[in-house]
Structure formats: structure tokens, C-alpha cells
Amino acid sequence: MHVMVFVKATEDSEKGFEPTPWTTEMMEAMGKFNDELRDAGVLLAADGLKPTSEAKRIAFDGPGRTVIDGPFAETRELVAGFWLWNVKDMDEAVAWVKRCPNPMPGPSEIEIRPLYEASDFQ
Template identity: 75%
Template sequence: MRVMVFVKATEDSEQGMTPSPELDQMFVDMGKFNEELVNAGVMVAGDGLKPSSFGKRVAFDGPSRTVIDGPFAETRELVAGYWLWEVKDMDEAVEWVKRCPNPMFGPSEIEIRPLYEMEDFADIIPPEAAAIHDGVGEKLAKS
């Protein structure tokens, strides 16, 4: 089972990073945790994200596209970082998150969401679309 693990943003993370001994220790602790994930064969990918002031959103309404510049208002709804994990089930993902060092200096949250797999769509996806998605998956696997 693949899951996306989101480190939720805080007011501090939205301000960016300032060098400090606490930040140094956070990098060390998180590096060790990531190393554990890799050694266990759990971590597929992961990274931190710059504050939303560096980001953009594109709003869709039919054929219309509107670009919205960051920063974005609802800090608690933003993502500050992510992992992509391969785990046997949601319980395993929760156990790994519970072992994670606090990714922020104060209170913080990590959200875990399962990814859709193509078999989740087996009863509803047209064969032509399934073939396209399979081809994309094969190309990604080769890169």
C-alpha cells in the first residue's frame, strides 16, 4: 500500500528557516528518521516545501484558469513537507509517524492518506484510459 504522508505547515514554517542550534538538531533528527525509513524499505520519496509565499495556485472553472500568488491564508491547511511511503497497511504507516521526531518547533500535525491504485478503478475505468495509464506507469518505471 502506498501512502502520502503530509507534514502540515505552521506559522513558524510559513516564515521560512533561520539558522539556529534547534534547527540544526531538527535536521539531524529528521535525517536519522529518514535513514530508518530508507533502511526499512518504506520511504519512496520525500522533501520539505518552501513557504507558500513562494508558491502559486491555479484555480479551474471550466475552461478558465486563474493564477493565485502565495502566501495562502489558512496555514493549518497547508503542507510543509511530504513523504511517499510503501507500507503493508495504514497501521504500519501510523506506527512510523508516531516514531517521527516532531517536524516543527511547536505543536504540529502529520496527515497520512492512501494513494489510489489502478485496481481501485478496475470496475469504472474505460479500457482505453487504462491502457494510457499503464503506458505512463511503464515510462515512469524506466526513468
């Protein structure tokens, strides 16, 4: 089973990360966690995303396309980073997320979403 694991954005992540003792410590802890995922054969891809002040959205309406410049509102609905994992089931994905270091200096959330598999369409 493949899952996309989203690190939800916070006000802090939308400001961008400056080098501080906390960010250095968090990056080291996250690096170790990613090594564990890789060694277990779970990690397929991972990365952090820059703030939405550097992002664009493209709105579709029939044949029309409108480009919308960031930053975007509703920080709780934004994504600050992601992993793509190969796990046996959702329980395994939840167990891995529970082991993850907190990716933010304060309260944060991580969302797990299963990807469609070919068997879902049979």
C-alpha cells in the same frame, strides 16, 4: 500500499526556516528518521516545501485559468513537507509517524493519506 504523508504547515514553517540550533538538531533527527525509513524499504520520496509566500495556485473554471500568488491563508490547511511511503497497511504507516521527530518547534500535525491503487478501480 502507498501513502502520502503530509507535514502540516504552522506559522513557524510559513515564516521559512533560518539556521538555528533547533533547526540543525531537527534536521539531524529527521535525517536519521529518513535513513531508518530508507533502510526498511518504506521511503520512496521525501522533501520539505518552501513557504507559500513563494507559491502559486492555478484556479480552474471551465477553460479559464487564474494564477493566484501566495502566501495563502489558513496555515493549518497548508503542507510544509511530505513523504511518499510503501507500507503494508495503514497501521504500519501510523507506527512510523509515531516514531517521527516533531518537525516543528511547537505543536504540529502529520496527515497520512492512502493513494489510489489499480485494485480500487476493479
